Amino acid sequence: MTNAELELTTSAATPSASTTMKALVYHGPGKCAWEDKPRPAIQDPGDAIVRITTSTICGTDLHILKGDLPAVTDGRILGHEGIGVVEHVGTGVSEFHVGDKVIISCVTACLKCDFCKRGMYSHCRHGGWILGCTIDGTQAECVRIPQADGSLHHFPADGDEEALVMLCDILPTGYECGVLNGQVKPGDAVAIVGAGPVGLAVLLTAQFYSPAAIFMIDLDDKRLAVAKKFGATTLINSTDGHAAHHLMELTEGAGVDVAIEAVGVPATFDICQAVVAAGGRIANVGVHGKPVELHMEKLWDRNISLTTRLVDTVTTPMLLKVVRSGKLQPSKLVTHRFAMNDIMKAYDTFGNAAKEGALKVILANGGLR
């Protein structure tokens, strides 16, 4: 730590004398390694250094590894989800102290810019999704969290790390982009297209609002079976290419009040626009790489809305309350556990999710508990 950094650090706990740590480092398409990196240090007054205790892998991490996100460059530590303990804080951090256990939001929020003030942390002018993307991330022993007051949440005394690491990204993503934007209401008929981890997060949080019917659509019967256990009322395997047709038959031509896209390709988007009822909502959650054809010649007079959203993580405090009340059990999403040192194996498992039956994999620093 340099002198300049020292001046920015209000407290000098001594959790680790080492100046290096292990981290998962990206080295271009298809290449990454669990290797030594310098331990991060405070750079700005709003920074905190967090020692990671639990992390996980996101579908986006797989996209990065494939080279789909050119913003991620050689040398970057991956990961944007994690639970940990604060080791250092900058002078501008007021809500967190050394020793605090914290939940790290995948989105960094300064709270001060116009977008943050509107609750759009995803578009924060000093943050947004940068962790494990344009700055080093959480798949490591330690991570620097900029804008810590806006980007961390206090971990509750009675919390379960495996459950609450789902609040870093996947649950607020499903809830904000899918359920809130889709305005799910009691009695609604809801279709969720995609039963992967994010689609299942939509499924779990949609039930906050007591919809009458939830149609789950996917190519994989195993994932559909999980969806059934998680509360889906009707399953539709879309392998035959006629999912929309089946849903319309099942609803006697009515379609659904809310269609939630949780895949990110034109075919799944098309199902949504084919099944949304007049007056309904299409809420997009999936990450798209290509344009879609929007059938305005059919939709212009249908009184529908279509929304897009990058998760803002503004609902994390609320989700935390619901988890603590027992009305949401995010640990249901966990299928595999690895010591952080075995992260390469964890990626193998997660990368073959269908075959392995993997949803979310837990990475535990200090080994498995």
Add this chain to the structure above:
Amino acid sequence: MTNAELELTTSAATPSASTTMKALVYHGPGKCAWEDKPRPAIQDPGDAIVRITTSTICGTDLHILKGDLPAVTDGRILGHEGIGVVEHVGTGVSEFHVGDKVIISCVTACLKCDFCKRGMYSHCRHGGWILGCTIDGTQAECVRIPQADGSLHHFPADGDEEALVMLCDILPTGYECGVLNGQVKPGDAVAIVGAGPVGLAVLLTAQFYSPAAIFMIDLDDKRLAVAKKFGATTLINSTDGHAAHHLMELTEGAGVDVAIEAVGVPATFDICQAVVAAGGRIANVGVHGKPVELHMEKLWDRNISLTTRLVDTVTTPMLLKVVRSGKLQPSKLVTHRFAMNDIMKAYDTFGNAAKEGALKVILANGGLR
């Protein structure tokens, strides 16, 4: 009038002994005539017969004449806008009486079905837009209005027919589909693509909410000049194909909070998706005949919403209050006046709107006042 019809009629005023009337009748693509038709009679308990005093022509009528709407068949009387006087009412009509002067909504609403109860009259299971489409319309001496209690509004004692005929369709269309769905708010930057009558109706009603800037985009400088008079703060002629680029420069890259599409073709829709700011709304008003390419690869993380809507006319009572308060002067939209007998000339003028500088043309039964 048959005996059966007589039984359905509570009151027998004698405004006209004649059993025929003049009406504008569609005879297939490109053909129509001002000719004799039987006077309409009560068919259902909810019907009213209205003698038209003022009507107007809508862009949709031109589409019908071109043959774009196959639902409209040979022999149909055109027109879905009008002011008139009630001549007969069925036994089920309770809110209107013979002699009442009324505003006819372009949308017919039973008020009883699930869509009507949700305020989506446009999708009424017994109505919707049927006038001058699947049943005979208002460009005639008389018209039968089904579901009269849901489809008529009392004309105020101090009202101006030319102003209030704009409440039949164009003003609620601009307001509901554009302004309400676009959620225009004080201080917003708004772009309206299309300065035709509907775009101008959007412009007039957007100002109910005190936006800070209104960019008006059109190919026609004459229409843009009208928009300036009506309150647009910045004009963009889109002839060079770079309207979106110009708007982005004018807003220093920020774009607009609300982009309202009031034309109905892919090129104008594209301007909207190019200029909407993160967190903004695209509200579609235009009638589309083709799909559009929606750039989900750019929009998926922009937190935008896109809405479509066929006018519900649920805001007509409110618009009526605003007109009466003097805060909205719909008669601004009137550029030409014709006696109803001269309706063929009126169509000529309206059909050459650009050359004629026409916005809305008034059709007055009984001649011009």
Add this chain to the structure above:
Amino acid sequence: MTNAELELTTSAATPSASTTMKALVYHGPGKCAWEDKPRPAIQDPGDAIVRITTSTICGTDLHILKGDLPAVTDGRILGHEGIGVVEHVGTGVSEFHVGDKVIISCVTACLKCDFCKRGMYSHCRHGGWILGCTIDGTQAECVRIPQADGSLHHFPADGDEEALVMLCDILPTGYECGVLNGQVKPGDAVAIVGAGPVGLAVLLTAQFYSPAAIFMIDLDDKRLAVAKKFGATTLINSTDGHAAHHLMELTEGAGVDVAIEAVGVPATFDICQAVVAAGGRIANVGVHGKPVELHMEKLWDRNISLTTRLVDTVTTPMLLKVVRSGKLQPSKLVTHRFAMNDIMKAYDTFGNAAKEGALKVILANGGLR
């Protein structure tokens, strides 16, 4: 049936040749009798005659019997809740036919007036709460339902009469006045003051939105025990007069996001204003006979809202969907069953609710099933 009435009736089913029926008739404070009355007949085109199969008694009926509602006069048939079968319909009724099984809303709605169009059926200019109040009600063999298209709902093929008779009044009342107006949200802390039938209806429907905590406050431990079974998370017996103090201690001074008043006296209202958190909502459900003292000197800067509402029954279609999905079991509220002929005994039981452990009592025409 007179000739005039005959003309208004479209169909002449012959379910009963009798011209009289049994009904519970009010004869001034403290007096009522199960006695003969003329069978009702169609008076207006919008009327339906419904033969009652199941009814129930409301707390308001007890108030009427005590003479608290001077609008109810000698000779009035009581009751505003019921399930039945349509026997006759007027010519203006389009949504219901002879033989249809129906749920009767306690509120009569013309659907055509300005209040109905705004969804405020409770203030319908031609209806509102009139059944068993200013017109004859449902505690009888038959009832005339004016504005039938707005006041009846189709009974589903697989429905349970005992469950669905709760949709006539108590469930929409708890849901609309308490839960919707209180804007209950996932993670919220909610206090419900009063564990009578209406308070319990609030409790059941509040859970549509997954609040984290529901504090139930009442004087009666038996009712609180029921509340516990129905999902309350914390019970507070208010006998000691310190319910607000206890709640504030339990919430570490935070109070609740939503405080719902379901009794209607100043003392229970006071609990609500004492426990509502800054930014919270007080939703009044109870019927008040006296003013309350509102502590504006404490509340003016607390950013709270306080709402009042007479049930509009606009959410009945939605509640029906939720019941059918199995997410709400209204039959939980039923504690006693009587043949309609034994209605006087039913009133005795319901009038001694605390002693009898009574919540809702079922009245079955044709005897118990």
Add this chain to the structure above:
Amino acid sequence: MTNAELELTTSAATPSASTTMKALVYHGPGKCAWEDKPRPAIQDPGDAIVRITTSTICGTDLHILKGDLPAVTDGRILGHEGIGVVEHVGTGVSEFHVGDKVIISCVTACLKCDFCKRGMYSHCRHGGWILGCTIDGTQAECVRIPQADGSLHHFPADGDEEALVMLCDILPTGYECGVLNGQVKPGDAVAIVGAGPVGLAVLLTAQFYSPAAIFMIDLDDKRLAVAKKFGATTLINSTDGHAAHHLMELTEGAGVDVAIEAVGVPATFDICQAVVAAGGRIANVGVHGKPVELHMEKLWDRNISLTTRLVDTVTTPMLLKVVRSGKLQPSKLVTHRFAMNDIMKAYDTFGNAAKEGALKVILANGGLR
């Protein structure tokens, strides 16, 4: 400035070598003086020191002087409104720099606590209304602004100080507590009770939404005349104690959609509850010192809402946009101007507002321009 303070200060501009300044200091009920005080210095990383160029006096300042607010103690510098130039910033301040011209919000917001994240800055756990109350205020040469990033706004290049000082308190107060909470909509009938500066701020900002009618109620014909100029459509002098009766007659018994209380005494609150229509809103703006009697026996079934709010100043950025667009001219509220040195005279004038015809008085440091 101590060493500790120095360390917290990132930049050392030298606008003033002096260590003292002039300020208006409160010395208990009825006593205050324009006297020497130490210049403020940075105490926390989030602080900024602002040299005041323009300030004004609020009705609340008069209450403080009378001794109505015991939280304000001897020695306190008064004032919570001001425009100025940043002289120093702490290390945690990122959005403002030395030399920036700023608008000071009357409410201090940390942006990080749960209330700030919900947009309830008024209840900020580290701020709220503290300026000129529990910490020294703006009626001075300089002021320390804690939580500067959440409590200051950039003054626009083309801004007018006299106009924009109205954005410190009075305009967001009228807009947020009155207009937003009252949900003023196009076509609404609005009553504003109280035509003092805050009532007039409500009047100016209510017009953002094009209400059809605005009834202004006050005891003072001079203030009513100002209201007329500012856009009120109907004036009611309430001296005879029958203002509610007059309003009900003028509206033919309908009452108003929104009743806004801008005084803070039971009599004016009573007017609001007497004139609000079924389905309407009462929005309280006034500061109340006593409970009011709320007529729940009349209101329980009227479907009304009543709101309270301390200004959050969350709408200041939006108000700034509207002012810059020319759609709001806050300088209309300015009636008198004083050099800051003459603040005692300014208080005399403002304290005799009725006689002096005073609305807002401008205090200019460095003398009048």
